[in-house]
Amino acid sequence: QSALTQEASVSGAVGQKVTLSCTGNDNNVGSYAVGWYQQFSHGGPKTVMFGNRFSDSRSGTTASLTISGLQPEDEADYYCSTWDDSLSGWVFGGGTKLTVL
Amino acid sequence: QEQLVESGGGVVQPGRSLRLSCAASGFSSSDHAIHWVRQAPGKGLEWVTMISFDGSIQYYGDSVKGRFSVSRDNSKNTVHLQMNSLRPEDTAVYYCARGKVVSLFDIWGQGTLVTVSS
Numbered sequence: 001q002s003a004l005t006q007e008a009s010v011s012g013a014v015g016q017k018v019t020l021s022c023t024g025n026d027n028n029v030g031s032y033a034v035g036w037y038q039q040f041s042h043g044g045p046k047t048v049m050f051g052n053r054f055s056d057s058r059s060g061t062t063a064s065l066t067i068s069g070l071q072p073e074d075e076a077d078y079y080c081s082t083w084d085d086s087l088s089g090w091v092f093g094g095g096t097k098l099t100v101l
Numbered sequence: 102q103e104q105l106v107e108s109g110g111g112v113v114q115p116g117r118s119l120r121l122s123c124a125a126s127g128f129s130s131s132d133h134a135i136h137w138v139r140q141a142p143g144k145g146l147e148w149v150t151m152i153s154f155d156g157s158i159q160y161y162g163d164s165v166k167g168r169f170s171v172s173r174d175n176s177k178n179t180v181h182l183q184m185n186s187l188r189p190e191d192t193a194v195y196y197c198a199r200g201k202v203v204s205l206f207d208i209w210g211q212g213t214l215v216t217v218s219s
Contacts, residue, residue, distance in 0.1 A: 002145065035205040037146070044196055044212045045138070045146060047205075079146050083204035089160050090136065090148040090204065 003028065004080055004093035011099040012070045020096045022063040022080030028091055032082045034063035039077045039095075048078070067098075075100045103127035103208055105135075105197050110213030113187055121182040121213060123197030131155070131175035134200030137182050139193035140212075147193075151200065152180060165191075187217045 005023040012018040022034060036048040036056060048054055053068045063082075067074055080093040109121040123135060137149040151160045152171040159171050165184075173180045180197060194214050198206040 032204040033202060035201075037206070037209075039146075044194070045198075045209050047207050047209070081146070081148070081204075081206070087163075089162055090151065092138075092146045092148060095145045 002094040003084055003087065003091035004082070006078075006080060006093035006096045008094070009097045009099065011101055012067075013101045014070055014072060016070050017066060017068045018070060018098065020065045020067075020078055020080075020098070022065070022093050023061060024063075024082070024084075024091075025061050027086040028061075028082050028084040029058065029063050030061040031085065034058065034080050034082045036065045037079045037081065039079065041076075045079065070100055072100050074098060105199065105208055105210035107195060107197055107210045107213040110195065110215045112216045112218060114219050115188060115217055117187055118183070118185045119187060119215060121184065121195055121215070123180040123182070123210060125178040125180075125199075129175075130173070130178045130180065130199075135171075135173065135180040136198045136200055136206060137171065137195055138198055138206075139191075139195045139215075141190070141193040144193075149195070150182065184215070187215075189217050191215065192217050 037045040039045045077095045079095045084091045136151045150171045156173045168186045170183045194212040196212045197210045199208040201207040
């Protein structure tokens, strides 16, 4: 079980806006910057670059990644991650599979 | 172009050892922490270990503590992951990643596959 909780799957139509969430606690998401990583099938992770269509936010112990104007090339797995004080290590969410309809 | 390239993966029997390397190019790795993150087949990402920019601090995930050790040679812009007492559950693609600020990663390598099997 992952320390950070993400939706297993999210879908949206081309051109729509979708929001992926990452829920933790005060030892991780509530205290440290959260990174978002994109992984296409058969490829390694890449850091999500914000600006243009990708933006991030945080409210309490939940971080969010919002993708506006969804494009077919956005279809991928998305992982969140941050440092965890209680575990003295970095933690990942289980990943969200984004499907573009 | 800033990049990380992993090497050293392969097939190894349970209980044996393997050493992975992560070579940095296009930047000085001595300015950055370096992490190892792995991904078992069909599974999500799992953080393995971090070594600080000067090698003085290391952190390990619970699943590898006591079996894996990380080191670096800044003169060669390289970080090594020594994996001992390997288990079938260590089978994964191992990625190295550059640390950014306290909690983030920015550059990732392409990964190297480690298969632990008899």
